[in-house]
Amino acid sequence: DAGVIQSPRHEVTEMGQEVTLRCKPISGHNSLFWYRQTMMRGLELLIYFNNNVPIDDSGMPEDRFSAKMPNASFSTLKIQPSEPRDSAVYFCASTKTGTNSPLHFGNGTRLTVT
Amino acid sequence: DAKTTQPNSMESNEEEPVHLPCNHSTISGTDYIHWYRQLPSQGPEYVIHGLTSNVNNRMASLAIAEDRKSSTLILHRATLRDAAVYYCILRGDTDKLIFGTGTRLQVFP
Numbered sequence: 001d002a003g004v005i006q007s008p009r010h011e012v013t014e015m016g017q018e019v020t021l022r023c024k025p026i027s028g029h030n031s032l033f034w035y036r037q038t039m040m041r042g043l044e045l046l047i048y049f050n051n052n053v054p055i056d057d058s059g060m061p062e063d064r065f066s067a068k069m070p071n072a073s074f075s076t077l078k079i080q081p082s083e084p085r086d087s088a089v090y091f092c093a094s095t096k097t098g099t100n101s102p103l104h105f106g107n108g109t110r111l112t113v114t
Numbered sequence: 115d116a117k118t119t120q121p122n123s124m125e126s127n128e129e130e131p132v133h134l135p136c137n138h139s140t141i142s143g144t145d146y147i148h149w150y151r152q153l154p155s156q157g158p159e160y161v162i163h164g165l166t167s168n169v170n171n172r173m174a175s176l177a178i179a180e181d182r183k184s185s186t187l188i189l190h191r192a193t194l195r196d197a198a199v200y201y202c203i204l205r206g207d208t209d210k211l212i213f214g215t216g217t218r219l220q221v222f223p
Binding site for chain 1: 146148150156157158159160163201205208209210211212213214215216
């Protein structure tokens with residue numbers, strides 16, 4: 001089991017550019033979560049999916065952020081246009097729904113917007 | 115989501131036991147108590163969880179108060195690799211986890 005795979009590991013971009021972060025959950029997991037971590041705000045839940053359907057997106061900061069899960073093995077988090085305040089580490093996690101199973105986190109994508 | 119309260123930081127010496135406390139006075143009957151930790155430059159990792167009874171696994175033990183308003187994560191022999199931020203989280207009917215600020219554990223040789 002390769003665990004949750006996120007790409008890229010690091011992303012540096014200029015303000016105004018579009019950024020796409022990718023996540024491959026663990027096979028067989030049907031819930032997927034996107035988190036953002038900064039020194040100021042800690043770990044924040046942005047959105048989570050169940051069976052590829054967004055269930056709770058109340059943590060998405062604004063319209064510049066969007067997330068999709070086109071199939072059970074892939075999700076993207078897109079920021080367009082990016083701003084310096086979006087600089088953070090973005091984590092993806094997955095689990096099996098309804099079993100109180102642990103969340104498994106990826107190693108994160110460190111995003112720097114200059 | 116019910117909230118938890120943890121000390122900001124704790125210190126331990128290597129090979130000594132560590133007791134990390136967590137208060138959750140507003141816990142509901144169906145909330146599970148979960149513990150995760152985050153090592154430097156890594157994503158959070160699951161440690162242990164429980165509902166009412168004390169729990170043990172290869173990583174740690176979880177002691178839950180009889181009234182469930184508090185719990186304690188026990189690392190039986192701290193190692194340098196246990197230096198991390200430890201999060202105590204209440205997980206209700208949904209799968210999501212809401213992280214607080216956690217306890218930063220320092221382990222000294």
